[in-house]
Amino acid sequence: MNKIFVIFFLLFGFTNSQAQWVSLIKEDLKNWEIKQGNAQFKISDGVISATSILNSPSTYLATKEFYSDFILEFEVFVDKGLNSGVQFRSLINDDANERNKVYGYQCELDTDEYRRWSGGIYDQSRRGLFLYPLSFSEKSRMSFKNNEWNKFRIEAIGNIIKTWVNGIQCSYLIDNSSNTGFIALQIHSINKVENVGKKVSWKNIKILTKDLEKNVRRNQSHVRVINNLDNFLSDDEINEGWKFLFDGKSSSGWKSARGKSFPKHGWKINDGILKVLRSDGGESKNGGDIITIDKYSDFELELDFKISKGANSGIKYYVDTERYQASGSSIGLEFQILDDFNHSDANKEIYVYEYDGKNKVLVKNYIKSNRTVASLYDLIKAENLMENRSKRPVYPETWHRARIISNDGKVEHWLDNIKVLEYNRFSQVFKSLVEYSKYSKYKQFGQLNEGHILLQDHGDEVSFKNIKIRNIK
Amino acid sequence: MNKIFVIFFLLFGFTNSQAQWVSLIKEDLKNWEIKQGNAQFKISDGVISATSILNSPSTYLATKEFYSDFILEFEVFVDKGLNSGVQFRSLINDDANERNKVYGYQCELDTDEYRRWSGGIYDQSRRGLFLYPLSFSEKSRMSFKNNEWNKFRIEAIGNIIKTWVNGIQCSYLIDNSSNTGFIALQIHSINKVENVGKKVSWKNIKILTKDLEKNVRRNQSHVRVINNLDNFLSDDEINEGWKFLFDGKSSSGWKSARGKSFPKHGWKINDGILKVLRSDGGESKNGGDIITIDKYSDFELELDFKISKGANSGIKYYVDTERYQASGSSIGLEFQILDDFNHSDANKEIYVYEYDGKNKVLVKNYIKSNRTVASLYDLIKAENLMENRSKRPVYPETWHRARIISNDGKVEHWLDNIKVLEYNRFSQVFKSLVEYSKYSKYKQFGQLNEGHILLQDHGDEVSFKNIKIRNIK
Numbered sequence: 001m002n003k004i005f006v007i008f009f010l011l012f013g014f015t016n017s018q019a020q021w022v023s024l025i026k027e028d029l030k031n032w033e034i035k036q037g038n039a040q041f042k043i044s045d046g047v048i049s050a051t052s053i054l055n056s057p058s059t060y061l062a063t064k065e066f067y068s069d070f071i072l073e074f075e076v077f078v079d080k081g082l083n084s085g086v087q088f089r090s091l092i093n094d095d096a097n098e099r100n101k102v103y104g105y106q107c108e109l110d111t112d113e114y115r116r117w118s119g120g121i122y123d124q125s126r127r128g129l130f131l132y133p134l135s136f137s138e139k140s141r142m143s144f145k146n147n148e149w150n151k152f153r154i155e156a157i158g159n160i161i162k163t164w165v166n167g168i169q170c171s172y173l174i175d176n177s178s179n180t181g182f183i184a185l186q187i188h189s190i191n192k193v194e195n196v197g198k199k200v201s202w203k204n205i206k207i208l209t210k211d212l213e214k215n216v217r218r219n220q221s222h223v224r225v226i227n228n229l230d231n232f233l234s235d236d237e238i239n240e241g242w243k244f245l246f247d248g249k250s251s252s253g254w255k256s257a258r259g260k261s262f263p264k265h266g267w268k269i270n271d272g273i274l275k276v277l278r279s280d281g282g283e284s285k286n287g288g289d290i291i292t293i294d295k296y297s298d299f300e301l302e303l304d305f306k307i308s309k310g311a312n313s314g315i316k317y318y319v320d321t322e323r324y325q326a327s328g329s330s331i332g333l334e335f336q337i338l339d340d341f342n343h344s345d346a347n348k349e350i351y352v353y354e355y356d357g358k359n360k361v362l363v364k365n366y367i368k369s370n371r372t373v374a375s376l377y378d379l380i381k382a383e384n385l386m387e388n389r390s391k392r393p394v395y396p397e398t399w400h401r402a403r404i405i406s407n408d409g410k411v412e413h414w415l416d417n418i419k420v421l422e423y424n425r426f427s428q429v430f431k432s433l434v435e436y437s438k439y440s441k442y443k444q445f446g447q448l449n450e451g452h453i454l455l456q457d458h459g460d461e462v463s464f465k466n467i468k469i470r471n472i473k
Numbered sequence: 474m475n476k477i478f479v480i481f482f483l484l485f486g487f488t489n490s491q492a493q494w495v496s497l498i499k500e501d502l503k504n505w506e507i508k509q510g511n512a513q514f515k516i517s518d519g520v521i522s523a524t525s526i527l528n529s530p531s532t533y534l535a536t537k538e539f540y541s542d543f544i545l546e547f548e549v550f551v552d553k554g555l556n557s558g559v560q561f562r563s564l565i566n567d568d569a570n571e572r573n574k575v576y577g578y579q580c581e582l583d584t585d586e587y588r589r590w591s592g593g594i595y596d597q598s599r600r601g602l603f604l605y606p607l608s609f610s611e612k613s614r615m616s617f618k619n620n621e622w623n624k625f626r627i628e629a630i631g632n633i634i635k636t637w638v639n640g641i642q643c644s645y646l647i648d649n650s651s652n653t654g655f656i657a658l659q660i661h662s663i664n665k666v667e668n669v670g671k672k673v674s675w676k677n678i679k680i681l682t683k684d685l686e687k688n689v690r691r692n693q694s695h696v697r698v699i700n701n702l703d704n705f706l707s708d709d710e711i712n713e714g715w716k717f718l719f720d721g722k723s724s725s726g727w728k729s730a731r732g733k734s735f736p737k738h739g740w741k742i743n744d745g746i747l748k749v750l751r752s753d754g755g756e757s758k759n760g761g762d763i764i765t766i767d768k769y770s771d772f773e774l775e776l777d778f779k780i781s782k783g784a785n786s787g788i789k790y791y792v793d794t795e796r797y798q799a800s801g802s803s804i805g806l807e808f809q810i811l812d813d814f815n816h817s818d819a820n821k822e823i824y825v826y827e828y829d830g831k832n833k834v835l836v837k838n839y840i841k842s843n844r845t846v847a848s849l850y851d852l853i854k855a856e857n858l859m860e861n862r863s864k865r866p867v868y869p870e871t872w873h874r875a876r877i878i879s880n881d882g883k884v885e886h887w888l889d890n891i892k893v894l895e896y897n898r899f900s901q902v903f904k905s906l907v908e909y910s911k912y913s914k915y916k917q918f919g920q921l922n923e924g925h926i927l928l929q930d931h932g933d934e935v936s937f938k939n940i941k942i943r944n945i946k
Contacts, residue, residue, distance in 0.1 A: 349828035354821055354841075366913055368827075370905060380905040423902040428894055430902055432843060432853040436909035440839055 019215050021073075024063060024183070024205040035060040035092065035102050039187040049201040050187040052082060060087060060102045062184035069212055072154040072183065074205040076109060079198035080146050084109035085186045086202075087124060088156060089178035101125045104178045106186065107154050107163055109200070111146055114388050118144035119152065119163045119170025123177070127398075132161075132171040133417050135386050136224040143168035149203075157212050159229060162219075169220040174227040174234055183207070226417060230466060231272045237468075245292060245301075245453065246467040248272035254290045257321050257330045257454060263287035266457055276313060278461040283328035285459060291319055291330070291452035298472035301404045301453060304465045307373075309396040310342040311460035314377060317404060318451035324442050329456055331439070333425070333446050334377035335404055335413055337462060339396055345371045374402065374415040378437045382413060382420035391420060399465075407472050492688050494546075497536060497656070497678040508533040508565065508575050512660040522674040523660045525555060533560060533575045535657035542685055545627040545656065547678040549582060552671035553619050557582035559675075560597060560657035561629060574598045577651045579659065580627050580636055582673070584619055587861050591617035592625070592636045592643025596650070600871075605634075605644040606890050608859050609697040616641035622676075630685050632702060635692075642693040647700040647707055656680070699890060703939060704745045710941075718765060718774075718926065719940040721745035727763045730794050730803045730927060736760035739930055749786060751934040756801035759932060764792055764803070764925035771945040774877045774926060777938045780846075782869040783815040784933035787850060790877060791924035797915050802929055804912070806898070806919050807850035808877055808886055810935060812869055818844045847875065847888040851910045855886060855893035864893060872938075880945050 024031065025046050032048075034041065037059025041050040048061065067088065078084050090104030103125035110117040119140060121132040134140045143165040144150055153164040163171040185202055208215060225236050231248040245253060251262035251269060266287015268275045279286035301317070316332035324331035340346040348368040353360035373394045374382035384391045394400050394415070403414035409426040412419055423430050425446045439445040455464060497504065502516050510532025514523040521534065540561065551557050563577030576598035583590040592613060594605040607613045616638040617623055626637040636644040658675055681688060698709050704721040718726060724735035724742060739760015741748045752759035769790070776788070789805035797804035813819040821841040826833035846867045847855035857864045867873050867888070876887035882899040885892055896903050898919045912918040928937060 344830065351826040351828065351833055353824040353826070355824065357817065360824055364911060364913070366908075370908065380902055381908070383901065385901070421901055423900075427896075427902070428856065428858070429853060429896040429900070429906060433902060433906045433909070435839075435843065435854070436906065438837060440837070 019208050020210055021206040021208050024207060025203065029061070031064055032061045033064055035062045035184060036100060037187065037189065041185070041187075047201050047203045048185065048205070049199055050185070051197050051199045052187055052190045052195055054190060054193070054196055056189060058102070058189045059187045060090075060184035062087070062090070062102070062182040064182070066180050066182055067156075067207065067209065068180040069157045069209065070154075071208040071212060071215055072152075072156075072205070073207075074152050075149045075203050076152060077149050077199075077201045078109050078111050078146075079200065080111045081192075081195050082109075082111055082190070082198050082200060083188045084200045085122065085124070085188070086152070086154070087182070087184035087186060088154060089181040090124070090184055091178070091181045093125065098125065102184060104181050105131070105156075105161065105175075107152065109186075110144070112388070113146065115386065116141040116144065118150070119165040119168075121161060121163065121171050121173050126177065129392060129416050130418075131175055131177075131228065132163075132173045132226050133386065134170055135414075135418055137170075137222045139222045140165075140168060140170040143170060153217070155212075155216055157216065162217070164217065169217070169223045172219060172223045172225045172236075174225060174229055174232075176229060233468065241470045242468050243470070244467065245303075245469050246274050246464070248465070251290075253293055255293055256287075257289040257291045257319070257452075259288075263290065263457075273463050273465045274455070274467070275461065275463045276455065276457045278308065279457075279459040282459045283457075285457075287457050289316075289329050289454050289456050291321065291454045293452075295450040295452055296469065296471065297450040298407045299404075300406075300470045300472060301468070302401065303467040304399045304401050305337055306399045306463040307337060307339050307394065307396050308461040310339050311337070311396070311462050312339075312343055312345060312458040313337040313460060313462040314454075314456040314458070315402060315404065316454035316456065317406065318446065318448045319454045320448055320451050323448075326442075329458070330454055331442050331445070332451060332454060333411070334456075335402055336371055336373060336375045336377040336382075337402075337456075338371065338373045340372045340394065342396070346373075374413050374420045376411075376413065376421060376423065378439065379433055380421045380423055382415060385419045385421070387418070392416060392418065405472075492681050493683055494679040494681050497680060498676065502534070504537055505534045506537055508535045508657060509573060510660065510662065514658070514660075520674050520676045521658065521678070522672055523658070524670050524672045525660055525663045525668055527663060527666070527669055529662060531575070531662045532660045533563075533657035535560070535563070535575070535655040537655070539653050539655055540629075540680065540682065541653040542630045542682065543627075544681040544685060544688055545629075545678070546625065546680075548622045548624050548676050550622050550672075550674045551582050551584050551619075552673065553584045554665075554668050555582075555584055555663070555671050555673060556661045557673045558595065558597070558659045558661070559625070559627070560655070560659060561627060562651035562654040563597070563657055564651070564654045566598065571598065575657060577654050578604070578629075578634065578648075580625065582659075583617070585861070586619070588859065589614040589617065591623070592638040592641075594634060594636065594644050594646055599650065602865060602889055603891075604648055604650075604701065605636075605646045605699050606859065607643055608887075608891055610643075610695045612695045613638075613641060613643040616643060626690070628685075628689055630689065635690070637690065642690070642696045645692060645696045645698045647698060647702055647705075649702060706941065714943045715941050716943070717940065718776075718942050719747055719937070721938070724763075726766055728766055729760075730762040730764045730792070730925075732761075736763065736930075746936050746938045747928070747940070748934065748936045749928065749930045751781065752930075752932040755932045756930075758930075760930050762789075762802050762927050762929050764794065764927045766925075768923040768925055769942065769944065770923040771880045772877075773879075773943045773945060774941070775874065776940040777872045777874050778810055779872045779936040780810060780812050780867065780869050781934040783812050784810070784869070784935050785812075785816055785818060785931040786810040786933060786935040787927075787929040787931070788875060788877065789927035789929065790879065791919060791921045792927045793921055793924050796921075799915075802931070803927055804915050804918070805924060805927060806884070807929075808875055809844055809846060809848045809850040809855075810875075810929075811844065811846045813845045813867065815869070819846075847886050847893045849884075849886060849894060849896065851912065852906055853894045853896055855888060858892045858894070860891070865889060865891065878945075 038056040039059035041061040085106040106122040106124040108120040117134040161173040315335040319332035352364035511529040512532035558579040579595040579597040581593040788808040792805035825837040
């Protein structure tokens with residue numbers, strides 16, 4: 001037995017250490033160069049460090065060399081209070097407005113004890129959002145330790161990017177927005193005086209660029225894939241039961257909410273995109289709403305949407321077109337799609353009167369905020385449930401991701417991979433909320449066991465793509 | 474060891490079988506007599522049985538002998554679909570309206586799979602409510618098996634009444650409304666033809682009337698005590714941390730919500746009762762609201778209340794008299810007290826207008842139902858969460874029990890020992906509900922960590938007694 005173990009160890013045990021890792025830590029910093037900001041980096045005893053300064057944009061110490069496919073490992077110590085990161089496949093912007101700015105993938109270093117997104121992937125100075133926030137797994141969120149050295153690993157091979165912090169997988173991103181660029185250590189700009197002089201240190205930075213497939217780590221089951229490729233399902237997604245609800249080419253699987261076939265006009269399918277066309281801003285007056293032919297019970301739905309300026313639309317679920325005879329759009333729970341900044345529904349003024357037997361008495365005058373984008377329309381306002389900040393905005397003419405998860409009554413809305421609301425549609429408090437809303441006249445609103453998925457025609461141009469669904473058993 | 478065991482067994486093991494149990498099953502039914510209805514009872518092979526008939530009130534087979542303190546055991550088989558029971562300490566009513574009606578304690582036999590209250594104690598033809606519903610313990614609710622023989626045990630000693638079903642404790646009631654009477658087997662009246670001919674059978678009915686204290690069973694920890702004695706805390710309640718918030722004699726522990734001392738007028742303390750006096754029906758205009766001097770964080774509050782006809786009052790919790798500067802009653806979450814049948818607030822007509830930029834457009838006109846008794850005022854309508862029927866009514870001039878449990882954000886309202894609502898005051902959906910309510914103008918409404926308990930003066934006569942509280946650690 002011992003002999004067999006030794007042979008096994010010789011064959012496989014040394015694979016990793018036999019790999020040709022190259023250290024990025026040298027005697028001096030000549031293999032690196034400063035980008036963008038004014039903070040100073042120094043090297044001493046194999047440790048590269050920098051301290052944060054006021055009145056400077058973020059400063060980056062970038063490799064002179066570019067790396068495309070690689071496995072990178074490093075250890076990092078970030079003083080609490082700072083936010084930092086390690087850029088990869090990053091470049092310098094040439095645009096007039098953004099000249100000399102570093103942009104690209106950033107492996108997040110996050111000392112915020114509330115958020116804990118270290119090991120997530122931020123799209124630095126490009127989309128300005130997290131391509132992979134650590135919003136799905138508590139295990140991932142707990143992997144980074146404040147006031148300690150933490151071991152990071154980034155695998156970037158083709159379109160697949162994965163990260164590990166102290167051996168715990170944090171990200172699994174499929175994305176093709178960058179394929180090469182430098183690696184860079186970030187000292188973030190600061191705006192609080194108490195963070196002046198705080199330090200970030202890196203050591204044991206090493207990179208592997210050959211024999212990558214032999215050296216990749218296995219996925220850990222707690223990590224969810226975020227796939228940003230258009231009209232593509234990965235093997236892991238297919239194994240989890242994901243299917244396209246829209247084939248990118250035809251109206252197959254969809255029909256008019258009011259008729260038997262797909263609307264003859266008002267909707268356009270082209271180049272992987274399903275688009276509701278602009279008419280007069282009215283509800284279901286042009287092509288009308290479309291629904292899936294199939295019904296869904298417990299499910300997870302994901303899609304990307306792009307609004308035009310001032311647009312209104314929505315994704316409804318548990319839709320029953322027969323049960324409720326509404327004149328406009330069919331009735332269902334609705335993930336609202338809205339241009340919060342340019343549509344009046346985001347800030348509707350409401351007056352409530354009580355009848356005291358003789359007169360109507362004004363008891364309440366307020367601004368309704370439960371019709372903003374990603375809200376449960378007219379019921380629950382979307383909020384950022386995962387960061388100590390307000391909901392990240394949705395702008396016209398940019399793609400954003402909606403996700404709806406409904407399982408055994410518990411429903412969640414997600415916007416750009418951040419949870420923005422949750423409720424139990426069978427709870428007494430939810431039913432009490434419905435009583436106050438415009439849905440109170442529909443018996444059993446939100447209580448159906450199954451229903452269609454609906455995309456709304458509200459007379460404004462809105463595009464959808466990558467519409468996919470997974471049944472939850 | 475064996476010898477010691479044998480001695481121990483001889484000393485204690487036979488205690489129960491040595492007790493002088495008397496069988497109530499004889500050769501014939503001469504020790505019993507029929508009361509009230511027309512159903513037939515028969516005895517055969519030691520089994521007493523009866524079948525249900527249409528067009529008859531409930532029929533009882535009652536012992537000729539009266540029993541005061543006793544331990545009763547029996548086995549019973551109830552056909553599914555029927556409701557039945559075993560009366561004890563029961564009597565025949567002499568009142569003109571109720572003449573010849575059996576009334577008194579009933580050990581419930583409940584084949585309803587939704588409710589499952591077998592082993593609970595119903596106050597038959599007296600208060601018409603469950604003195605001990607099986608609303609606290611799932612374990613108790615699961616003890617009775619449909620379509621099987623079930624073993625029951627009732628201990629009625631002094632003011633303490635306990636029941637067991639198949640060895641699982643179901644009730645622990647402290648009550649003094651009956652101290653003697655017959656034992657009677659019930660065949661319930663029926664109103665469904667499909668229940669005609671269904672049967673209830675009893676066997677092995679035996680009673681112990683001597684050496685009771687030696688033969689009582691130990692309490693099982695899942696069972697909660699319901700105490701109906703005035704101004705009395707049992708040892709078990711004291712051990713659980715219950716304390717009186719009102720000593721029955723003075724205003725000790727209470728003060729005006731608006732001042733430093735207890736109101737000089739408008740409230741009356743007499744004979745264990747704290748009463749808010751009738752003025753003009755206005756909010757906090759006479760004596761004004763009173764609050765506990767202490768603040769409470771996580772707690773369980775119980776009290777009995779009695780409304781006068783058309784009355785309005787309330788129990789508020791998490792009250793901060795400084796934080797919210799309201800003109801009328803102080804602001805807090807409110808267990809509403811109302812005469813649902815004689816106060817307009819139970820059915821308030823509401824009109825909602827949206828301002829579309831030019832005009833106010835009526836979008837909703839409805840009847841508000843979240844201000845009924847036991848509701849979370851203006852937020853969540855009280856419902857019967859434990860029976861397939863509507864909320865049991867609260868009538869003027871009768872005592873009813875309110876219970877509020879607040880633990881780590883999860884709040885419950887109970888009315889007469891039935892849960893009528895539950896919510897998480899920290900949840901997003903609760904906050905969304907507050908936005909719609911009249912409380913939306915109060916920042917952080919319902920979110921305080923601690924606050925006073927308040928009793929409301931709404932200008933109507935309402936009495937309170939047995940006000941007690943337990944801090945939850």
